[in-house]
Amino acid sequence: MYALIANEKVIKEADLVIIETNLNEYDNFVYDLRFDILQRDFEILCKMLANLNKPILFILLPLYVNNDKFKITNNFNLLQIKKYNFHFIDMQRYYDENNLNEFFATNDLFHQISPIMRLLGQNIALNLGKIGRCNLKCNYSVPKFLAVTLQDLFENINQLEKSVKSNSLFTEELYRLEGKIKLKFKKEFKNYTLVAFSVWNDDNSLGTFSSAIWTNKKTKIIKYCLSSFLMMYNLIENFVIDEESFLYFNANNQKQSENNLWIFLKDDCRNTLDCMQLANQILLVKPDENFTMNTHYDFQTLANLEVQIDEKYNFSHLIPDVVLFKEIIEEYNARMDPVKIAPFQAEIKNLKLELHQKKQNPIQTHLAHKLGRAIIENYRSFWGFLGLPFVLNYIAKKHKKKPAPLPCTENEKQILSYQLGLALINAHKAWYKGGYIWFIFKVLSLKKKFRR
Template identity: 35%
Template sequence: MKIFLYLENIDIQNDNPNFIALNVKEMKNIDENNFKNKTSWLCQEEIYELKNELKFKSIYHNNIILGVHAWNNQDNSEIEIKNDIGNFNRNLNHSFSFFFDTYNRNIKITKNTTILSKNNPVGFVGLLLASTEGNYHNENIDFKALIKENIEIEKEYNFNHLIPPIEWYKEIIDEYCSIMDPIKLEPLQNQINTLKTQLSNTQANSAKARIQNQLSYKLGQAMIENSKSILGYIRMPYVLSYIKDKHKQEQKIYQEKIKKDPSLKLPPLESYADYNEALKFKEHLSYKLGEALIKANNNWYGGVYQIVV
């Protein structure tokens, strides 16, 4: 074990600023009635509906605002920070829970500094502050020059020979996926085949079958089925992605068929005899879970699922 040498003691002085995570409850003129609990599929937070201007307690004066933690699920919302020097604005269209950097190290808190929402109330969680003292490391780094720089590590501290080539990891991962993916997807494929068999003879004459074949219902059903075991939770992202891709492919084929022969187009759901009874399926947990998942994906990533009903 003598090849593993201790590094020499390095005398490093911490010259960073002092950081403060400021919760909204520590602000001035808080209205306790404005606190709400918000939940997404990733987190649950207590937020403050920012309707009026909030100011800072004197103990936070002279600190700099680095970023804001907020929650928003409305269009055309905006948060504004104003101080003696100027103001900072940020549009928050459908961002849900997130933290954004102000990219401005000049927003110093004074007795006149306020934070407020414009157009619509914004869910406000807190801020990240830093003291004015300390090194903010604002120097510009020439990354191109850094790439060309020849950095040599002393032999006694160089352990690169212990790290295998990165290509090995890729080969191992690819081999693992080629073996495990069919195994993970087999239960799902069995479910889909069974469902297709059940629907094949009834879809043309049943609104229930049509709704069960919608992406919302299929995603929600898969979420419920795979939440019954730890293995199911692990494979759930693969399963949901597979269902989405498979559904998209099926709808593409359907569109191509009706383009060639319009008579194959399925009639409106309202024309089926079981339409009113079929609407109850949209109240099922399966449908609501899938619908919530699609909505969250559209809001966060701008994804679009084409669903033929």
């Protein structure tokens, strides 16, 4: 609503108005913004769009959730789209029908990957001439809204420190609300209701909590904000401007009186910033009978409703072939995953080997110990002694395929198994000099030594 009023000239000259609200409404609904307020604002928005009498295209973006609040939000959107003969693209239904939600649920659930949205925008641009006017049934009565600045609204705004902040879309004058300064509303706005205000706080490592207090003769509203984005927040309770209306920073961390986006009423909030940076986007309304909606919806019925809209208003065929994208990505991953994983698998294998070696006694990795241990275990039985040459040969061959033995000190090597195996290795190296005969005498000497 603010954008329609603040950009009236640009919008009147536009060939097409494209709008998406369902994810924002759902997010507010999740954080307990009353549905009657969402309903009122959305229906007024639709009337304002219909009164433009030009092509209007709603996009229902997809979200990977499965709860009644999201179904209620989308179905309510579709009911109003049908009522006012708007054109629409239902990406949520397309994703549901093709089982795409989980696959494209990236770390940013609320925004689809940019190539998909870029192609959707391209397809819309190429089909501009096919999207007709909204078939205005009548001129709808809407309340009188005003899009105002802080300079317009407050008598003493110049008491606040001013700065300028920019991003890729906005350049905004910001006013630092802090300390004990109270901003007084101008008399000319008496009896207007403050619908929404904008904040663009700086970020900090603790989060961007800041809060402010609105007071008039009858009302005191305390509201916290949690964001470092340029955001427009609505007031839930009606705040009617009178001659005693003020706005000031909640320096004492008084408890919030109403919830906000990303903040529940039950949350125990505290300022992490020593100010609130007010932006120049404010929406007022002169309440009348058109600002109150009497329609009430049964949530269970609305959640399970199948809204049928004439296909001539449905431009969902402009959605890119996301099913094909999914197939391409899956095949690419099937080919590339083994390639990408191979270095990690090799590293895991090496780490497992290192871990295994660390768990072993270093002496057990030496051939001498292995041979000596086999001699000790087999010489006591006739059949063991008879098969010992084959066992020793097998151990020697298998040892060649093992990694290099772990280092041992000389003291660690002074055990019977190692000395026995070492004697056998030396005897084998000198077999042509009678090494095996020498080995028999060495065995008797070791037996005598280790018996002591």
